[in-house]
Amino acid sequence: MSSIRLENLVKRFGSFTALRSMNLEIANGEFLALLGPSGCGKSTTMNMIAGMEQPTEGRILFDRRDMAGVPMGRRGVGFVFQNYAIFTHMTVRRNLDYGLRMTGRPAAEIRRRTDAIAELLDLTALLDRPSAGLSVNILQRIAIGRSAVMEPAIFLLDEPLSNVDAAFRAVMRTELKALQRRFGQTMVYVTHDQLEAMTMADRIAVMDHGELLQVGSPLEVYNAPANTFVARFIGSPGMNLLTGRLVETDRGLAVDLGEPGISPPLPAPLAAAARAHPRREVIYGFRPEQVHLTDEGSALRLPLFLAERIGARTIVHLGSTEDTVRAVFQGNPALPEGVLSFAPDQAGVRLFDAEDGAAIRTS
Amino acid sequence: MTAMPPPAPASAPAPAPALTAGAAPARSEAARLGLRLTLPAQVLILFIAIFPILMQLYISLTDWSPLSGRPWPRAWEMWNGFANYADLVADRRLTGAVGRTLLVMVVCVPLQFLLGLGLALLFVDDFRGKRVFYSILIMPMMVVPAVAGYMFFMLFQSGGPVNDILGTLLGRPVTIAWLSDPTLALVAVMIADTWQWTPLMFLILLAGLVGVPDDQMKAAALLGANAWQRFRTIALPRMKTIIIIALAIRTIEIFKIFDTLYIMTAGGPGVATETISVYIYKITTQDLVWGYVAAIALVILIVLSVLAVLAMKRMAR
Numbered sequence: 001m002s003s004i005r006l007e008n009l010v011k012r013f014g015s016f017t018a019l020r021s022m023n024l025e026i027a028n029g030e031f032l033a034l035l036g037p038s039g040c041g042k043s044t045t046m047n048m049i050a051g052m053e054q055p056t057e058g059r060i061l062f063d064r065r066d067m068a069g070v071p072m073g074r075r076g077v078g079f080v081f082q083n084y085a086i087f088t089h090m091t092v093r094r095n096l097d098y099g100l101r102m103t104g105r106p107a108a109e110i111r112r113r114t115d116a117i118a119e120l121l122d123l124t125a126l127l128d129r130p131s132a133g134l135s136v137n138i139l140q141r142i143a144i145g146r147s148a149v150m151e152p153a154i155f156l157l158d159e160p161l162s163n164v165d166a167a168f169r170a171v172m173r174t175e176l177k178a179l180q181r182r183f184g185q186t187m188v189y190v191t192h193d194q195l196e197a198m199t200m201a202d203r204i205a206v207m208d209h210g211e212l213l214q215v216g217s218p219l220e221v222y223n224a225p226a227n228t229f230v231a232r233f234i235g236s237p238g239m240n241l242l243t244g245r246l247v248e249t250d251r252g253l254a255v256d257l258g259e260p261g262i263s264p265p266l267p268a269p270l271a272a273a274a275r276a277h278p279r280r281e282v283i284y285g286f287r288p289e290q291v292h293l294t295d296e297g298s299a300l301r302l303p304l305f306l307a308e309r310i311g312a313r314t315i316v317h318l319g320s321t322e323d324t325v326r327a328v329f330q331g332n333p334a335l336p337e338g339v340l341s342f343a344p345d346q347a348g349v350r351l352f353d354a355e356d357g358a359a360i361r362t363s
Numbered sequence: 364m365t366a367m368p369p370p371a372p373a374s375a376p377a378p379a380p381a382l383t384a385g386a387a388p389a390r391s392e393a394a395r396l397g398l399r400l401t402l403p404a405q406v407l408i409l410f411i412a413i414f415p416i417l418m419q420l421y422i423s424l425t426d427w428s429p430l431s432g433r434p435w436p437r438a439w440e441m442w443n444g445f446a447n448y449a450d451l452v453a454d455r456r457l458t459g460a461v462g463r464t465l466l467v468m469v470v471c472v473p474l475q476f477l478l479g480l481g482l483a484l485l486f487v488d489d490f491r492g493k494r495v496f497y498s499i500l501i502m503p504m505m506v507v508p509a510v511a512g513y514m515f516f517m518l519f520q521s522g523g524p525v526n527d528i529l530g531t532l533l534g535r536p537v538t539i540a541w542l543s544d545p546t547l548a549l550v551a552v553m554i555a556d557t558w559q560w561t562p563l564m565f566l567i568l569l570a571g572l573v574g575v576p577d578d579q580m581k582a583a584a585l586l587g588a589n590a591w592q593r594f595r596t597i598a599l600p601r602m603k604t605i606i607i608i609a610l611a612i613r614t615i616e617i618f619k620i621f622d623t624l625y626i627m628t629a630g631g632p633g634v635a636t637e638t639i640s641v642y643i644y645k646i647t648t649q650d651l652v653w654g655y656v657a658a659i660a661l662v663i664l665i666v667l668s669v670l671a672v673l674a675m676k677r678m679a680r
Contacts, residue, residue, distance in 0.1 A: 052585075073585060079581075079585045085576065087596075087597065099586030102586060102596070146582075
């Protein structure tokens with residue numbers, strides 16, 4: 001096991017900057033998810049940790065040891081590829097013991113360790129089968145076992161579930177999390193699926209356009225997004241973000257949102273932070289899950305655009321020409337016709353700067 | 364007459380009876396329909412492939428030659444049974460030609476394979492000027508073999524460029540008579556063949572190498588395999604089929620080696636570079652013993668067919 005430290009890591013491909021100055025510390029035994037849309041630099045980061053690509057600038061340290069110049073085979077890194085990269089011309093056993101054979105371990109040790117890992121991953125019955133044509137979850141286990149048998153200090157997983165259909169993904173997620181608990185290794189998991197990151201990771205690092213935007217526990221990232229990108233990217237659907245202007249009302253500081261009306265007064269700490277903020281233009285954010293219907297005078301009002309009833313939840317789209325606000329209600333509530341009056345839960349309201357999208361934090 | 368093809372039923376394909384899903388099992392019904400539908404094509408192929416072979420077999424059992432004053436269907440008048448085949452076994456010039464062809468094959472196929480593989484390995488990774496080198500490398504293949512023959516004929520003259528270069532390197536005049544020395548002539552022929560056909564090997568093997576999944580090579584590297592181990596355990600097994608194809612193509616081609624060689628040495632000096640094709644060409648045009656030539660050609664065809672089938676069986680595994 002070991003910790004990973006990325007210091008001012010930069011990667012450029014010609015004139016294209018894939019990663020700009022990334023600093024990140026991953027603790028020993030931690031499960032960190034690198035989350036972001038495709039092309040955000042998460043795979044590049046991963047490939048540099050594995051040693052498949054060299055950083056343009058900056059350092060990568062494993063337990064304070066600089067990895068510059070250490071070839072990928074000597075880094076003690078287990079890597080699970082997106083397509084698993086199983087050696088399909090070999091049997092399951094030959095896949096599992098590949099690393100041990102190539103590094104010249106004694107035959108008895110190879111046998112013992114391979115049998116042990118096969119037992120752990122429930123692959124014993126398949127050991128002598130050709131690995132071509134096995135099902136995806138078995139291939140995933142072989143890919144993990146093949147790396148795990150080398151007892152790597154660090155496990156890197158590159159979107160291992162993206163080739164799996166949605167129904168099966170939930171099963172694989174559970175399996176993967178259970179495996180990580182069993183091995184207890186430091187794991188870095190690259191994904192563009194926020195649900196995978198939320199359910200499995202200890203901490204999530206959200207990236208976009210080669211930049212690390214926020215690192216935190218799933219709930220931190222969900223509850224206190226650092227900027228509008230994270231707010232929109234995390235959650236399904238993402239956070240509602242409405243541009244508005246801070247206005248003083250007789251009941252306190254509120255936000256004029258235009259068509260929906262003036263928001264309920266901001267909670268006191270947020271109002272204080274907003275007063276201290278240099279600009280009046282802000283983005284008013286709240287989670288679709290944190291909306292209630294109300295008839296209070298300070299409620300926001302928008303016409304019903306569309307209601308998606310999916311059994312356990314109802315996703316309500318509000319707006320006159322497009323769905324400017326989404327709300328998620330549990331179950332199947334009755335909805336009034338025409339214009340709905342609603343308000344975000346006070347505790348769930350977030351403010352962001354209208355220009356750079358950064359969160360306006362309460363101190 | 365034995366040489367005639369069977370009367371072609373293709374010209375009048377039987378009208379297909381209406382398909383009934385009753386008595387006959389559906390599978391054999393479908394198979395029979397398939398046979399009927401492909402029959403014209405099959406007969407055509409049979410005619411193209413089988414007719415010349417049967418004709419060859421027929422001629423090979425006679426002493427017929429174009430100078431015999433008979434059209435070939437009447438070659439039976441000169442029937443000699445298996446005399447041509449008996450001659451063939453005792454023909455020292457033929458066994459010499461076969462031996463020489465095999466020698467060229469045994470030297471050139473592995474040589475061209477290793478050179479081609481080495482070059483392919485160099486070309487898998489990107490480097491500056493790759494495209495230019497690539498074009499230069501495959502150029503020999505584009506040269507018309509006859510032209511290549513004249514090129515090497517010129518290069519290997521005793522006052523030619525090869526000797527000039529050797530002389531410059533050694534610092535004293537070199538006057539090796541490449542094409543008139545029995546051993547060196549064969550070497551020169553092999554060099555010419557290797558120059559011209561290594562690029563094909565290179566192209567085929569490069570295609571195979573590029574087809575090896577990059578992820579698997581990386582996965583192997585991450586598991587601690589060094590470059591040689593990665594090549595041996597991942598790339599090579601995945602290239603097996605394409606390697607067999609490359610070797611089969613070159614083996615068969617060298618078995619038939621003729622044009623470049625004939626222009627360079629005409630099989631000489633003496634019979635020093637006489638390969639099977641050159642020998643057949645010579646006795647066909649000079650001795651005009653067509654019955655005998657047919658016998659040789661048939662035997663070679665059979666040997667090559669067996670080799671090809673074996674190679675394909677290996678590939679299928």
